[in-house]
Amino acid sequence: MKTVVKKVVLAYSGGLDTSAIIPWIKENYNSDVIAFVADVGQSKNDLINIRQKALESGASQCIIVDLKEEFVTNYVYPMLKTGALYEGNYLLGTAIARPIIAKAQVEIALKLEADGLCHGATGKGNDQVRFEMVYSALAPQLKVITPWREWKFRSREELLFYLESRNIHTTSTIEKIYSRDENSWHLSTEGGILEDPWNCSKNDCWVWTVDPKNAPNISECVSVKVENGNIVALDNIFLTPLECLKRLNFLGSKHGIGRIDIVENRLTGMKSRGCYETPGGTIMFAALRALEQLVLDRDSFKWRQILGLEMSYVIYSGNWFSPIRRSIQAASDELSSELNGEVVLELYKGMVIPVKKSSQNSLYSKEFVTFSSDNVFNQSDACGFTKLFSLSSRIRAINNCYNSKNTDIKT
Numbered sequence: 001m002k003t004v005v006k007k008v009v010l011a012y013s014g015g016l017d018t019s020a021i022i023p024w025i026k027e028n029y030n031s032d033v034i035a036f037v038a039d040v041g042q043s044k045n046d047l048i049n050i051r052q053k054a055l056e057s058g059a060s061q062c063i064i065v066d067l068k069e070e071f072v073t074n075y076v077y078p079m080l081k082t083g084a085l086y087e088g089n090y091l092l093g094t095a096i097a098r099p100i101i102a103k104a105q106v107e108i109a110l111k112l113e114a115d116g117l118c119h120g121a122t123g124k125g126n127d128q129v130r131f132e133m134v135y136s137a138l139a140p141q142l143k144v145i146t147p148w149r150e151w152k153f154r155s156r157e158e159l160l161f162y163l164e165s166r167n168i169h170t171t172s173t174i175e176k177i178y179s180r181d182e183n184s185w186h187l188s189t190e191g192g193i194l195e196d197p198w199n200c201s202k203n204d205c206w207v208w209t210v211d212p213k214n215a216p217n218i219s220e221c222v223s224v225k226v227e228n229g230n231i232v233a234l235d236n237i238f239l240t241p242l243e244c245l246k247r248l249n250f251l252g253s254k255h256g257i258g259r260i261d262i263v264e265n266r267l268t269g270m271k272s273r274g275c276y277e278t279p280g281g282t283i284m285f286a287a288l289r290a291l292e293q294l295v296l297d298r299d300s301f302k303w304r305q306i307l308g309l310e311m312s313y314v315i316y317s318g319n320w321f322s323p324i325r326r327s328i329q330a331a332s333d334e335l336s337s338e339l340n341g342e343v344v345l346e347l348y349k350g351m352v353i354p355v356k357k358s359s360q361n362s363l364y365s366k367e368f369v370t371f372s373s374d375n376v377f378n379q380s381d382a383c384g385f386t387k388l389f390s391l392s393s394r395i396r397a398i399n400n401c402y403n404s405k406n407t408d409i410k411t
Helices: 016-029 050-057 068-082 095-111 127-138 156-165 241-254 279-295 298-316 323-336 381-389 391-410
Strands: 007-011 032-039 061-066 116-118 143-145 179-182 187-190 220-227 230-234 259-265 271-277 341-348 351-358
Touching: 007 016, 007 095, 016 032, 016 050, 016 116, 016 156, 032 050, 032 095, 050 061, 061 095, 068 095, 068 230, 068 241, 068 279, 068 298, 068 323, 095 116, 095 127, 095 298, 220 241, 220 279, 230 241, 230 279, 241 279, 241 341, 279 298, 279 341, 279 351, 298 323, 381 391
Parallel strands: 007 032, 007 116, 032 061, 116 143
Antiparallel strands: 179 187, 187 271, 220 230, 220 341, 259 271, 341 351
16 A cells, blocks of 8 residues: 655656656655756756646646755855765766755755655666655655656656656657756766767767867966865956856866766666766866865875765765765865965866966975075985884884894704
8 A cells, every 4th residue: 555645746857757757646646746846057958848847747836946056056166175076087966966956855845845755766876865865864754755666667668658648748759868967067978879888979978068179279278266165266257156167167168178988886786887077067176176286285185085085975875964974074174274276277178287376375385395406495304204204114124134034044
């Protein structure tokens, strides 16, 4: 017997899956379905007529919330401070958007006194965990409906036939070969020919960025100003976080920056392949890391790397609203408190090269490091340092020599 749910808030995208979910919930749960659309910067084409689509599919209402500025300011920027990079490549474009979407969904459900939540994530992927981790953290009392783990459908063809049998129009087709996710931070492409890792990606696997081979033959430089680990201005023009990202997305896409073609480890244990485009994010990431080279001492830089690695797994696993995320964030914020300065980056055919950097908190001292004559460093000071630094190695060598002689005597 199914759980009784009177009113459900569905995370709705307007695609095939969520279009089928609306009538399916009504038929199987006899519930009122409210479609919730989070605008996190996806293509405007995805938002055209989306309210009408939801209502035609059977939703009682469709609520669209603009989350773009909050998404970049309160989720992307904090993540950037930590240096999170999943498995050495992935800037967590899909993963970082899920917490804010699920949080807004929960808030609407509580406001409308709904007793259920629903998402369209499959049982194979990461998003089911990411959504439900937020549900559990913020509103564990709400019931969760997971159609892909409940219904009998197993293919796009079956979903299309289901909608056709109920006279529900959809723009989806069987011929759609790729699965895409888009927000202000990134665009991902999966499925189709990419399911075979021996296949090279084709031009239609990339949407935002120009092929680096076809990018301009003349490089372009951009100046990035940073305050407390946050990018606040480009070329001396102060902008909001979203405006900074939009501008850098434009520049990065133009120069073929931010493309990766990777195979990653999903939470469910299987591997998946995707072509990800994060042009502006790649530039932002490079700028902050370049400034860290000036400001952070050796141990702090090592600690920031550890924090970034740990945060990448926290975000990938959907643990944004957790004590461990807040703890890592607090440590990263402390390290970023002196991350102030300016970086000039050269953009050229897929590459981002920091060419100039300065900071009032820089630990770089030309007077100390110069190969020319200086009046601040006494070379002889290094003698005691190297003796102490190598002490354990010398003791080990002495012990090995002593043990070797004793063995020869006994022999």
